[in-house]
Amino acid sequence: MGQNLFEKVWDAHAVRSLSNGQTQLLIGTHLIHEVTSPQAFGMLRDLGLKVRYPSRTFATVDHIVPTDQRVEPFSDPLADAMIKELAKNAEEFGVTYFDLGSGKQGVVHVVGPEQGITQPGSTIACGDSHTATHGAFGAIAFGIGTTQVRDVLATQTMSLGKLKVRRINVEGELKPGVYAKDVALHIINLLGANGGIGYAYEYGGSLFDSFSMEERMTVCNMSIEGGARCGYVNPDDKTFEYLKGRPYSPSEDKWDEAVLRWKSFASDSDCEYDDVVNISAEEIAPTVTWGVSPDQGFSIEGVIPNPKDEKDENARLSIREAIDYMKLEPGEPIKGTKIDVAFLGSCTNGRLSDFREVAKFLKGHKVAQGVKAIAVPGSQIVDTLARNEGLHEIFTEAGFEWRGAGCSMCLAMNPDKLVGDQLCASSSNRNFKGRQGSPTGRTVLMSPVMVAAAAVRGSISDAREVFSI
Amino acid sequence: MALEKITEVVGRAVYVQGNDIDTDRIIPARFMKCVTFDGLGEFLFYDVRKDDDGNDKEHSLNDPRFSGASILISNANFGCGSSREHAPQALYRYGFRAVIAESFAEIFFGNCCGLGVPCAAASHDDIKKITDLIELNPEMEVHLDVVNAEIVAGDLTFSVDIPAAAREALTQGRWDPIAELQEAEAVIAERVSALGYLPG
Numbered sequence: 001m002g003q004n005l006f007e008k009v010w011d012a013h014a015v016r017s018l019s020n021g022q023t024q025l026l027i028g029t030h031l032i033h034e035v036t037s038p039q040a041f042g043m044l045r046d047l048g049l050k051v052r053y054p055s056r057t058f059a060t061v062d063h064i065v066p067t068d069q070r071v072e073p074f075s076d077p078l079a080d081a082m083i084k085e086l087a088k089n090a091e092e093f094g095v096t097y098f099d100l101g102s103g104k105q106g107v108v109h110v111v112g113p114e115q116g117i118t119q120p121g122s123t124i125a126c127g128d129s130h131t132a133t134h135g136a137f138g139a140i141a142f143g144i145g146t147t148q149v150r151d152v153l154a155t156q157t158m159s160l161g162k163l164k165v166r167r168i169n170v171e172g173e174l175k176p177g178v179y180a181k182d183v184a185l186h187i188i189n190l191l192g193a194n195g196g197i198g199y200a201y202e203y204g205g206s207l208f209d210s211f212s213m214e215e216r217m218t219v220c221n222m223s224i225e226g227g228a229r230c231g232y233v234n235p236d237d238k239t240f241e242y243l244k245g246r247p248y249s250p251s252e253d254k255w256d257e258a259v260l261r262w263k264s265f266a267s268d269s270d271c272e273y274d275d276v277v278n279i280s281a282e283e284i285a286p287t288v289t290w291g292v293s294p295d296q297g298f299s300i301e302g303v304i305p306n307p308k309d310e311k312d313e314n315a316r317l318s319i320r321e322a323i324d325y326m327k328l329e330p331g332e333p334i335k336g337t338k339i340d341v342a343f344l345g346s347c348t349n350g351r352l353s354d355f356r357e358v359a360k361f362l363k364g365h366k367v368a369q370g371v372k373a374i375a376v377p378g379s380q381i382v383d384t385l386a387r388n389e390g391l392h393e394i395f396t397e398a399g400f401e402w403r404g405a406g407c408s409m410c411l412a413m414n415p416d417k418l419v420g421d422q423l424c425a426s427s428s429n430r431n432f433k434g435r436q437g438s439p440t441g442r443t444v445l446m447s448p449v450m451v452a453a454a455a456v457r458g459s460i461s462d463a464r465e466v467f468s469i
Numbered sequence: 470m471a472l473e474k475i476t477e478v479v480g481r482a483v484y485v486q487g488n489d490i491d492t493d494r495i496i497p498a499r500f501m502k503c504v505t506f507d508g509l510g511e512f513l514f515y516d517v518r519k520d521d522d523g524n525d526k527e528h529s530l531n532d533p534r535f536s537g538a539s540i541l542i543s544n545a546n547f548g549c550g551s552s553r554e555h556a557p558q559a560l561y562r563y564g565f566r567a568v569i570a571e572s573f574a575e576i577f578f579g580n581c582c583g584l585g586v587p588c589a590a591a592s593h594d595d596i597k598k599i600t601d602l603i604e605l606n607p608e609m610e611v612h613l614d615v616v617n618a619e620i621v622a623g624d625l626t627f628s629v630d631i632p633a634a635a636r637e638a639l640t641q642g643r644w645d646p647i648a649e650l651q652e653a654e655a656v657i658a659e660r661v662s663a664l665g666y667l668p669g
Contacts, residue, residue, distance in 0.1 A: 015653055015660060019643055021634040024650060026657065028664050036553055038504035047647070052654075053661060055668050064502060078502035085504045119666050129552035129576060143552035145580035146506075151650055156657060159646040161634060193489065194546050197575050227549075229575055248667065261665055293489055314488060314545070321487075411498045432493045432550060439497070439516035 002268025006165045009140045013123045022159045029124040030057040034086040036127030040149035041089040049154045054094035062107045063413045067403035106379020106405040109133040109347040116246025120235035121265035132223040135232030136216035164274035169205035172281035177464040180215035181447035184222040185287040185297045193295040196228025207281045213242040214353040221348045225294040234266040289445040291322030300462045306330035340422035342373040342455035346410040349427035350378030354448045359394040361467040367399030368458030375400045376408040412437025425454035474642040478567035480539030482611040484600040491550035496559040510562030534607040543570040548577025557581045582635045585644045589629035
């Protein structure tokens with residue numbers, strides 16, 4: 001009997017069984033940022049501990065970084081204290097830090113792959129639930145809490161219970177105007193926001209084989225929105241091609257050996273899964289959310305559900321709560337809903353291919369009057385590459401503000417925030433109440449090209465119509 | 470470092486109603502701009518407890534009848550969303566020592582356990598019964614027996630689900646795994662040098 005990738009990577013990193021019944025798991029690669037790490041370093045100091053393997057931890061700053069005025073000290077004293085604390089901890093404990101002056105700073109889940117730190121067959125942890133992104137490379141990547149960040153810093157291991165594995169096959173080709181983001185939203189809608197609890201998701205099938213690394217990252221990124229702690233795609237030639245020549249990738253003389261090793265982690269053809277789900281790519285439409293949980297989504301042709309049509313009491317209450325908060329009317333189409341803000345960026349959709357794809361259609365269009373539109377590259381390297389291709393000019397000519405790299409409006413820990421009950425067409429990953437910084441702010445999740453279409457029309461729109469796709 | 474053996478949590482309880490109460494609701498992200506967890510307690514559930522001017526809104530945590538409660542009761546999928554420990558830390562620092570709900574998000578559950586805060590899952594009906602009782606008698610003491618996974622409140626007794634690993638860790642005083650993780654240092658060093666990726 002063969003093994004799947006999750007089992008192989010788990011076995012290769014399991015140290016021993018712990019008295020609580022969980023496994024002590026070796027974490028080969030540890031990524032940290034300024035929000036969830038300072039308290040962990042504080043705990044190390046309290047316990048008199050050091051970072052045991054400092055060359056395996058990499059830091060960057062993303063959540064609190066302003067995307068416009070990026071000169072320190074920041075105007076927000078709390079944000080300024082956080083970035084200084086990270087710099088201090090990195091220096092004191094000997095951890096590599098991609099800071100604002102490095103030219104390599106960015107959202108931690110964009111930086112890891114870009115630097116070649118994210119590698120197949122590895123275990124990765126980060127105090128951030130979107131760590132699953134790194135699974136696109138055939139790594140097992142977990143979002144962890146701060147006490148676990150401390151554990152990884154101090155011992156390079158953590159206590160974890162083994163997950164089951166659900167294989168999600170998507171076969172066929174996407175229709176024009178349908179993107180990886182739509183695949184992620186479709187899967188979450190199908191299986192539910194808590195459908196993945198206890199599971200790792202293995203994404204496969206001909207669609208994932210055909211996907212670029214950046215498309216795979218978009219889907220793996222949102223695994224946690226479906227309740228799955230990690231999600232991954234088996235490594236293949238595209239994975240190896242992407243990694244070749246990156247700063248932390250294996251050197252030329254060790255390359256062939258590394259590729260052989262990486263290939264050995266891919267799921268065997270005769271392996272078993274705890275569950276299998278089959279989806280046809282042709283069924284997937286441009287998808288948008290209408291509620292306050294990422295599983296409250298539907299096709300752009302959808303109409304707002306009526307709580308009265310729902311028999312189950314819990315579901316009825318959830319719909320009522322969502323549409324009251326979103327200020328949407330049952331029976332009305334989502335298409336045409338006025339937007340105030342358009343946000344392009346985040347660890348889900350802030351990579352070069354996202355901006356390239358949008359730029360292809362945005363040229364010659366203008367952002368509708370009254371709409372604030374911002375484009376935020378996921379890293380300084382994405383920013384540079386986009387500028388080299390002149391993409392930033394296409395965005396600014398259309399009326400987008402082109403910003404510096406960071407998490408920006410995905411979550412409101414920096415100056416980019418919604419105001420009042422503004423409605424935002426967003427390429428980010430969460431539509432929770434208050435997520436984008438205003439306690440009454442409203443978020444509609446969608447693909448980057450759909451965000452651009454909404455920005456141009458001033459309302460939620462079908463990008464296929466707006467851009468004649 | 471000997472840890473407290475958490476065999477029971479006894480205290481008054483408060484009900485925060487709702488399914489899918491996410492970590493951003495428990496502690497809005499803008500209050501996480503901090504380098505320690507101190508002081509997070511006062512911002513617990515801030516956006517549902519306070520209006521734009523910072524005045525109290527109608528919320529069970531603002532109800533003086535429930536002030537000083539140390540057990541939080543809620544509904545399904547409590548703690549979904551982010552991996553940030555700020556959410557359990559805010560609950561802990563506000564004064565909660567146990568959470569009872571219909572179900573919990575996985576990362577949140579683990580984070581609570583690591584702080585020595587038991588999360589006990591109860592049926593929809595039992596949650597209804599206990600919250601009805603508390604509404605009638607806010608002074609009533611709720612007794613969560615972690616060893617036997619059981620709740621006693623007045624005349625009401627019902628069993629709860631606390632996974633074996635968590636129950637073992639809490640009741641044996643091993644809920645913080647750091648000491649046990651450190652014991653394996655020599656084996657870890659061997660395994661790290663054989664990892665085959667990144668310099669060790």
